[in-house]
Amino acid sequence: MKFNVNGKDHAVVVNSNERLLDTLRNRLDLKGAKDGCSSGDCGTCMVIMNGRLVNSCLILSAQARGSIIKTIEGLGTTDSPHPLQEAFMRFNASQCGYCIPAMILSAKNLLDKNPNPSRFDVRRAVSGVLCRCTGYYKIFDAIEYAAEQMRGGHA
Amino acid sequence: MLVDISGFKEWSYVMNEEGRIRIGALTTLTQLVENPLITSKYPVFQQVGDKFGAPNITNQATVGGNVCAASSAEDLLPLFLVLDAKVRLKSLRGERIARVEDFVLDKRIVDLEPHEILTEVFFDEFGDDESCAYDKVGWRKSLILALVNIAVFLSLDRATETVRNIRIALNRLKGKIPERAKLTELKLTGGILDEEAIEEGVQTLAKELVLRSDYRATAAYRVEAAKTLFRRVLSQCAENIRLGD
Numbered sequence: 001m002k003f004n005v006n007g008k009d010h011a012v013v014v015n016s017n018e019r020l021l022d023t024l025r026n027r028l029d030l031k032g033a034k035d036g037c038s039s040g041d042c043g044t045c046m047v048i049m050n051g052r053l054v055n056s057c058l059i060l061s062a063q064a065r066g067s068i069i070k071t072i073e074g075l076g077t078t079d080s081p082h083p084l085q086e087a088f089m090r091f092n093a094s095q096c097g098y099c100i101p102a103m104i105l106s107a108k109n110l111l112d113k114n115p116n117p118s119r120f121d122v123r124r125a126v127s128g129v130l131c132r133c134t135g136y137y138k139i140f141d142a143i144e145y146a147a148e149q150m151r152g153g154h155a
Numbered sequence: 156m157l158v159d160i161s162g163f164k165e166w167s168y169v170m171n172e173e174g175r176i177r178i179g180a181l182t183t184l185t186q187l188v189e190n191p192l193i194t195s196k197y198p199v200f201q202q203v204g205d206k207f208g209a210p211n212i213t214n215q216a217t218v219g220g221n222v223c224a225a226s227s228a229e230d231l232l233p234l235f236l237v238l239d240a241k242v243r244l245k246s247l248r249g250e251r252i253a254r255v256e257d258f259v260l261d262k263r264i265v266d267l268e269p270h271e272i273l274t275e276v277f278f279d280e281f282g283d284d285e286s287c288a289y290d291k292v293g294w295r296k297s298l299i300l301a302l303v304n305i306a307v308f309l310s311l312d313r314a315t316e317t318v319r320n321i322r323i324a325l326n327r328l329k330g331k332i333p334e335r336a337k338l339t340e341l342k343l344t345g346g347i348l349d350e351e352a353i354e355e356g357v358q359t360l361a362k363e364l365v366l367r368s369d370y371r372a373t374a375a376y377r378v379e380a381a382k383t384l385f386r387r388v389l390s391q392c393a394e395n396i397r398l399g400d
Contacts, residue, residue: 016157046211052185053211063161109210128209 003067005030006074014061021045021056023064024071032072032101036130043129046102047071053109053128072101075108084108087146088139095133102129107143115151119144166219166274169193177277180219185210187218196281199306202289203230206301219273225259228300228326232259232333234289236324237308238278246271262331284319285310286395288388292380294371301326302372303380309348309392316347325381329365338363339385348393356389357382 002011005028012027024030024047036042038057045057048070076082084104087093094100103126110117110125117125122143123136131139160166166181169190176197178187187193188204207213207230221231222242235255242258244251244267255276258266267273281287291304303326310320321343328334339360346352361382366374 040212040215043209043211052214054214055211058215060159063159065162106210125210128211 001061001065003064003069005069006071012061016060016062018061019057020047020049020059020061020064020069023061024056024069030071030073034098034101036098041130042099043106044099044102046105046129048105048109053106055128070105072105075104082108083149084111084143084146087142087149091138091142091145093134093138093142099129099131103131103139107146110143111147111150115147117144117147160272171280174280175277176280177275178218179275180217180222180273182218184208184213184216184218184221188213197287199234199287199289203234203291206230206291206293206304218276222255222259222276223265223267223273225261225263225265225332227262227331227333228304229333230291230301230304230326233304233306233324233326234287235276235278236333236335237287237306237322239308239322240276240278242273243275243277244268244271245274250274256335259332282310283399284313284396286392286399288391288395290384290388292384300371303327303377303384305381305384305388307385307388307392309389309396311348311393311396313396316349318343318346318348318352320344323360323385325364327366327377328363336360336363348389353386353389357386360385 001014002009010028012023014023021033021035024033033047033056034044035057036044040055040058043055045055046053047056049064049067076085084107088100088104106126106129110121114121119140122140126139160181163181166179167186168179169182169187169192170177171192184204184207188201193200204213208216218231221229240255241252242255244253247270253266260266287308289306291301293301305325308322312319321340323336323339324333325336326333328336339356342359343352343356361378364378364381366377368374
């Protein structure tokens with residue numbers, strides 16, 4: 001199966017019943033997407049596939065053939081974090097961190113389409129990810145701050 | 156054997172063909188609510204989409220899948236029931252058409268033969284003085300099963316304010332699948348749609364509902380929610396028609 005992950009082409013052999021989540025985690029060693037519930041409820045396995053947010057636990061790897069995938073690993077580096085990642089650090093928006101890759105990808109997907117989101121837009125955009133630590137408010141604040149920074153040309 | 160049909164782009168479309176709105180089975184909820192025909196003429200689908208689920212769900216959920224899932228918390232089914240929508244079922248032996256109302260037999264059971272596949276859902280385009288609205292209540296706004304949802308299709312004679320035709324469907328009425336509230340429909344058909352008639356309709360609906368309590372909500376709560384949603388959705392339909400020209 002050939003596909004592109006974070007700008008890099010990959011060719012991997014997968015089982016017919018293998019999930020995209022497992023291919024990413026076990027064959028490509030990309031551990032950012034989490035196996036939270038395995039049933040599409042928690043959203044922590046989220047990746048961006050062909051420009052759309054998807055739960056990678058609900059996609060068979062074979063269905064991702066030829067697709068372009070972005071995971072949290074493709075978003076920034078330790079030395080040069082994405083404005084969203086910087087904002088999450090600044091606002092202490094991450095506690096245990098389990099859901100944060102999915103939160104940031106959801107936020108990125110929102111800001112790509114809508115650089116000036118309202119609080120309602122932000123809440124709606126991350127509604128597919130469950131966070132059991134933060135109570136969400138620091139996450140909303142961080143996303144709004146990142147949006148502001150990105151509009152200001154600091155991105 | 157599992158056959159993946161998700162890459163079959165030919166079955167992802169929304170079109171108006173000679174007065175018939177056709178929606179391909181593989182159209183995702185996101186594609187549906189972003190479609191120009193839907194946004195301009197059928198905003199009721201956006202009312203469904205707004206409360207259907209989070210983006211990661213609506214990006215993957217398809218219209219055909221939602222119909223075939225036939226659950227009691229179904230979001231699209233009540234709407235398709237009031238639109239009197241039909242499904243196109245294809246197989247190597249040919250194709251057949253079935254009304255959604257006849258196609259969904261019971262919870263998780265649809266009238267689909269092993270050799271058949273659902274390729275399309277379609278309904279008649281709205282005429283003048285016709286409108287449709289939808290609302291839902293759940294534990295939260297997004298990514299949640301409906302405790303109660305309701306769709307209403309209304310055809311109103313604007314000159315006389317008389318109900319020419321009304322169709323009402325809820326996710327649960329008596330059984331475990333979405334059904335039409337035909338007694339309430341009968342009560343309102345042919346009458347003038349004023350405040351009094353709406354209240355009579357609400358009371359009839361409350362009597363028509365045979366709901367059970369479960370761990371998500373009590374029956375009493377569901378009835379109260381259904382009354383409120385019905386009043387709201389019916390008024391909205393009437394308002395849409397009055398404002399239209």
